[in-house]
Amino acid sequence: MSAQGGQGAAADEVHGLAPERIRAVVRALGEGRVEQAVELVEPLHAADIADLIDLVGRPERRLLVEAMRGVLDPEVLAELSEEVLESVVEQLGPADVAAAVTELETDDAVDLLEDLDEAGQRQVLDAVPVPERAHIEAALAYPEDSAGRLMQRDLIAVPAFWTVGQTIDYMRESDDLPDEFYEIFVVDPTHRPIGTVPLNRIMRTKRPVLVQAIMEAEPIRVETDTDQEEVAYLFQQYDMASGAVVDASGRLIGVIMVDDVVDVIHEEAEEDILRLAGVSETDINASIRTTTQRRFIWLLLNLATAILASAVIAQFDAAIEKIVALAILMPIVASMGGNAGTQTMAVAVRGLATRELTVTNARRIVDKELVVGFFNGAVFALLVGLVAGFWFTDAALGGVIAAAMVINMLVAALSGILVPLGFDRMGVDPAVASSVFVTTITDVVGFLAFLGLAAGFLL
Numbered sequence: 527m528s529a530q531g532g533q534g535a536a537a538d539e540v541h542g543l544a545p546e547r548i549r550a551v552v553r554a555l556g557e558g559r560v561e562q563a564v565e566l567v568e569p570l571h572a573a574d575i576a577d578l579i580d581l582v583g584r585p586e587r588r589l590l591v592e593a594m595r596g597v598l599d600p601e602v603l604a605e606l607s608e609e610v611l612e613s614v615v616e617q618l619g620p621a622d623v624a625a626a627v628t629e630l631e632t633d634d635a636v637d638l639l640e641d642l643d644e645a646g647q648r649q650v651l652d653a654v655p656v657p658e659r660a661h662i663e664a665a666l667a668y669p670e671d672s673a674g675r676l677m678q679r680d681l682i683a684v685p686a687f688w689t690v691g692q693t694i695d696y697m698r699e700s701d702d703l704p705d706e707f708y709e710i711f712v713v714d715p716t717h718r719p720i721g722t723v724p725l726n727r728i729m730r731t732k733r734p735v736l737v738q739a740i741m742e743a744e745p746i747r748v749e750t751d752t753d754q755e756e757v758a759y760l761f762q763q764y765d766m767a768s769g770a771v772v773d774a775s776g777r778l779i780g781v782i783m784v785d786d787v788v789d790v791i792h793e794e795a796e797e798d799i800l801r802l803a804g805v806s807e808t809d810i811n812a813s814i815r816t817t818t819q820r821r822f823i824w825l826l827l828n829l830a831t832a833i834l835a836s837a838v839i840a841q842f843d844a845a846i847e848k849i850v851a852l853a854i855l856m857p858i859v860a861s862m863g864g865n866a867g868t869q870t871m872a873v874a875v876r877g878l879a880t881r882e883l884t885v886t887n888a889r890r891i892v893d894k895e896l897v898v899g900f901f902n903g904a905v906f907a908l909l910v911g912l913v914a915g916f917w918f919t920d921a922a923l924g925g926v927i928a929a930a931m932v933i934n935m936l937v938a939a940l941s942g943i944l945v946p947l948g949f950d951r952m953g954v955d956p957a958v959a960s961s962v963f964v965t966t967i968t969d970v971v972g973f974l975a976f977l978g979l980a981a982g983f984l985l
Contacts, residue, residue: 543574548581555586560593567594576605579614591617600626604634608641609816615646624653627662631705633678633786636665640675673757674750676790677771677780680704683711684737686720691733693723704781708767711778712741719745719770719778747772748782754790759881761787794879797957824962831966835860838970842977845985851918852980855927858910859976863934863968866902870895870942871964875956878946892943899939903932926983930976934968941967 547566554563567575567590579587579602591598591614603626606614615623627635627650639647639662647666651659661679668674681704684693693710697703710728712721721741731740746764748757748771760766761784771780839846839856846852874891877883883891907928915924941964946956 543570543577543581548578551578551590552582552586555582555589560589563590564593568597572599572601573605575599575602580607580610584613587613588617595622598626600629601634604630604638609813611638611641612643612646615642615650620649620653623650627654628658631678631680632661632665632780633676633782635662636675639666640670668750671754672750673748673752673754673771673782674780676754676757676782676786677750678704678783679780681711681778681781682707683713683717683719683778686712686714686736686738686741688737689733690728690731690735690737690740693728693737694733706783707781708784710737711745711770711781712737713778716776717778718776719747719772721745722770724767745770747776749774750779755794755879757782758787758790758794762791827962828965831962831969834966835969835973838973839977842973842981845977845981849923849980849984851914851920851923852977855914855923856973856976859927859930859934859972860969862906862910862931863938863972864965866899866935867938867942867964867968868961870899870939871946871960874943874946875960878950878956883947888947892940895939895943896936899935900932903935906935907931922984923980926979927976930972930979933975934972937971938964938968 547570551563551566554560554566567578570578575598579590582590587610595618603611603614603623627638630638635658639650642650651663654662665675665677680702682697684696688696707725709722709724711719712723714720721738721743722745723737723741727740746760746766746769748760748769750771750773757769761769761782766787767784769782770778771782773779842852874883877891910931911924911928913924914927915921918924945963945967946960949956949959
C-alpha cells in the first residue's frame with residue numbers, strides 16, 4: 527500500500543463512526559478494557575464521540591465518560607442529545623462541566639446549558655468564571671430558539687476609515703480574535719454595522735486601500751429576538767456565511783455563523799417530520815416512562831377522532847347488515863383518502879416552512895391540489911369501481927364506491943392544504959396538529975360518502 531493510500535485509510539478511520547468501531551468500544555468496555563476503549567475513541571471527531579456516547583448503553587456510557595474525565599473535548603458535550611447530556615452532566619459534576627463551558631464559544635455554551643433544567647444550569651453557571659458567566663447569562667436571557675441564543679459574541683468590527691493594512695495588522699496583533707470567522711464587519715461611530723468585507727477580498731486588496739472602498743454596504747441585520755427559523759431562511763435565501771446580530775438600538779453585539787444555521791435547518795426539518803407523527807426528537811434516548819408520557823396525549827387525541835369516525839359508521843349499521851360488501855370495501859375509501867391527504871399535507875407543511883407556500887400563491891396551490899385530487903380520484907375510482915363490480919357482481923356497488931372515491935380524494939386534497947394553512951394563520955405550528963385533523967376529515971368524509979351513497983342507491 528502506498529503512503530498516500532495509508533493516509534487515506536487512516537483518515538477514513540478517524541472521520542465517521544463505523545459500526546466496527548462501535549462494537550469494538552462496547553466489547554472493550556464490557557470486558558473491562560477501559561484504556562483500550564479510550565484509545566479507540568480519542569482519535570474521533572467530537573461529533574462522532576458524542577454520537578458514540580448517545581448510542582452505547584447506560585453502563586458503557588458511564589464507564590467511558592468516567593475514563594475520559596479531564597480529557598473529554600468540550601465540543602462533545604455540546605453535541606450530545608438532550609436526554610444523554612443530562613445524565614453525563616450529572617456524572618461529571620458542575621465543576622467539570624463549567625470548565626468545559628468556559629472553553630466553548632458563547633453560542634455552543636448556551637446550546638449546552640439550555641438543555642439542562644433550571645437547577646442544573648444554576649449549578650454549572652455558579653462554577654463558571656464571572657466574565658464568561660455574564661456573557662452566557664445574557665444570551666440565556668433571550669427567548670429560546672432566537673437569534674440571541676444562536677449568536678456568539680466574538681467578532682471583528684473595524685471603522686470604515688481604516689485601511690486594509692491597518693485591518694490586517696490589527697488581526698495579526700490582537701489576542702482576542704474569534705476562532706473562526708469569514709468576514710469583517712464595518713461599523714459607524716455608534717457601532718452600528720454599515721458593511722461587511724469578506725476575508726478573501728481583504729487578502730487580495732492592497733494595504734493603502736480604505737475598507738470603505740471594498741465593503742459590501744447595507745449588510746443584512748438580525749435582531750436578537752428573531753426566530754431561528756427566520757434566521758435560517760435569511761442564510762439560505764441570501765447565501766450568507768455569517769450574519770450581524772444587533773440590539774434594539776441597532777448596535778452590533780454578535781454574529782451568527784453558518785455552521786450553527788446548518789444545525790438549525792436540520793433540527794427544524796427533523797422536528798417537523800417527527801411532529802407530524804406526534805413524537806419527539808429525544809424519544810430514542812428517553813426513558814420508557816418519559817416516552818410513554820410524551821406519546822400518550824397524541825394517541826389519546828387519535829382515539830377521540832377514531833371514535834368520531836366510528837360514530838359515523840354506526841349511523842349506517844342497517845345498511846352494513848344488509849350489504850356485507852360495504853364493510854369489506856370501507857377501508858379502501860378511507861385508506862386512499864388518508865394517504866392522499868397526508869401527501870398534500872406534507873407538501874403544504876414543508877412549503878410553509880420554506881416559504882414556498884404563502885398568502886400570495888395559496889389560491890393557485892389550492893386549485894392545483896384540487897385538480898390533482900380530481901384526476902387521481904377519477905383514475906382510482908375507475909380501478910376500484912371495476913374491481914368491486916366484478917368482485918361482488920354488482921355494477922351499482924362499483925359505481926357507488928367509485929363516486930365515494932372521487933369525493934374523498936377531492937376532500938383529501940382540500941383538507942391536506944387548508945388545514946396546515948389554517949393553523950399557520952392562527953399562529954399554530956402546522957406540523958404539530960395537521961396530521962390528526964386531516965386523517966379525521968378523510969376518514970369521516972370517506973365513510974359518510976360511501977355509506978351515504980350506498981344507503982341512497984343500493985337499498
